[in-house]
Amino acid sequence: MKLTAQSVAKIKPADKRQQISDDNCPGLNLIVQPSGKKGWAVRYRIGDTHRRMTLGAYPILSLAEARQRAREVFAAAAEGRDPAEEVRAAKASKPEDDRDKVSSLLTQYAKRHLKSLKSGATVKRELDRFVGAEWGDRDIHSITKRDVIDLLDEIADSGRTVTANRVRAYLSKFLNWCVERDILPMSPATGVKLVAKEKSRDRVLSDDEVCWFWQACDDLGFPWGPVGQVLLLTGQRLGEVVGMSDSELMGDLWHMDAGRTKNGRAHDVPLSKPVRDILAGVERTADEKGRVQFIFTTTGETPLSGFNKGRNHIAGRMAAIASKEAGEAVTIPHWTFHDLRRTAATGMARLGIAVRVTEAVLNHVSGTGGGIVAVYQRHDYADEKRRALGAWAGLVAEIVTGNVSSEKVVSIRGV
Known part of the structure; x- marks a missing residue:
């Protein structure tokens, strides 16, 4: 394209990054970002190697100035010098710019x-x-x-x-x-593919694994022990649990504002007695001003983090407990904190809890709660959620103590 001062000014951004060659100065390119920002880059050759160099942003650098700089780059390359390398070396010799x-x-x-x-x-x-x-x-x-x-x-x-x-x-x-923002001429992540194709997970902890998990959490104590147990008993998301504060607790109810949930919908979670006991047993940590902002925190300033290490601590203890019981090394399939949410949902299904109630517990807006139902069905299932989470906590207790039976599960189906 034969670029002119007027045509450069009139070129509009597109959905993708545009690179427009200047026919009057081969090697000079106008770069137009989807954001509307424009800049100049030049391509040249050093021996058999093709190089690319950013010249500057438009309109700070006009078309005429960009052509002049491009010609200087070509002249230097003809002498066997690498202008881009010279600029990089000059920057390296200067005090580092934070x-x-x-x-x-x-x-x-x-x-x-x-x-x-x-x-x-x-x-x-x-x-x-x-x-x-x-x-x-x-x-x-x-x-x-x-x-x-x-x-x-x-x-x-x-x-x-x-x-x-x-x-x-x-x-x-x-x-x-x-x-x-014209900090980089192009992203070094361009063309980098997914590490691996993801598969939909369906991992649910077995009764034995739930028992080992609970014992591991008891052994480890704060912080990951109570976090893990609350995750299992409530079925809520990891970020929501670790961000819990006393200000969100109202007796036996945990209320999260819309800004605290993934789907942007305020959510009430009834707290079974085991959950309330766990939370009561967590010693609160205040920040430098004496304020207690989070229940699960080691600093007082920010919620608990280092989730992968926390999961590994629990998983390692689970394997030790299982191996001791079996009298030989036991390998437990990999699980994630999110699998605890799926385990809770599966446990409620096992108890005969209606799918719509389980979705209400999980604060899902999909499945039976999506579409026209989400618009016109305003019932919040408060009582049903309370009974469901209470029944699930009871089943977990039975699994941990080894007293669970098919008769007991059937008897709860009316919840």
């Missing part, structure tokens, strides 16, 4: 983008946990595609394939944000 550190940019990303998202806190936590911890002190321009792949492989090799896929998505959006 502005382009990954940690600084993650902070800016959280402030300017994630803060407005409902899932922002979760995304920030995962980016800090994996990306910030690994690359925090590095200059963003030093991150390569291979670095991205190595990071994701390391997460997947630790047995967290789903987490690796989530981090890939979060990281790609962060790097694209850097491109939109």
Whole structure:
């Protein structure tokens, strides 16, 4: 395309990143981001190697100025010099600029983008946990595609394939944000595929595993012991449980505002006596100002984190308990904290609890609670939820003590 000052100004953004070549200066490209931001880049060759170099943002750098800089790059390349390498070396010789550190940019990303998202806190936590911890002190321009792949492989090799896929998505959006803000010419995550295809999970803990899990939680104590037991007995999401505060508790009811739930719907969870006993046994930790903000916290300032390590502590103790009972090494199939939610739902089905009531307990808006039902059915199932969670807590107690029987299960079907 024969670019002119007027045509450059009039080019509109599209859904995808555009790269428009300048016919009057072959090798010079106008880059137009979906956000509408424009910039200049030049392609040149050093020997048999093709290189790419960012020249600057438009309109700070005009078409005429971009062509002049491109010609300077071509001249330097003709002399056997690598202009991009010279610029990189010049930057390296200067005092390090914290502005382009990954940690600084993650902070800016959280402030300017994630803060407005409902899932922002979760995304920030995962980016800090994996990306910030690994690359925090590095200059963003030093991150390569291979670095991205190595990071994701390391997460997947630790047995967290789903987490690796989530981090890939979060990281790609962060790097694209850097491109939109003219921090990077292009994202090093471009073309990086999913670590592995995800399969729908159907893992449910068996009665033996529930028993070992409960004993392991008792043995470990705070913080992961009571967290695990509350997760199993209430069937609620991990983030919702660890974010629980005393201000949300009203007698035997746990109330979460819309901002605290995944689907943005306020949710009431009746608390069975075992859950209330567990919560009463947790010693509260205050922050520096003497305020108790969270029930499950080790700092007083933030909710409990380090979920994978916590799960591993429980799983390791479960295996030890099971092996001691069997008199030989026992391998327990991998489970996740979310599988406890599925175990609770399956347990309620086993008790004959209606599916709609179970969905109300889980705060689901799908299945029988979706569509026209969600619009016109305003019954909150408060009494049914209370009976269901009470029956489930009773069944867990029977499983743990070894007194469960098919007759007992059948007798609860009227709940």
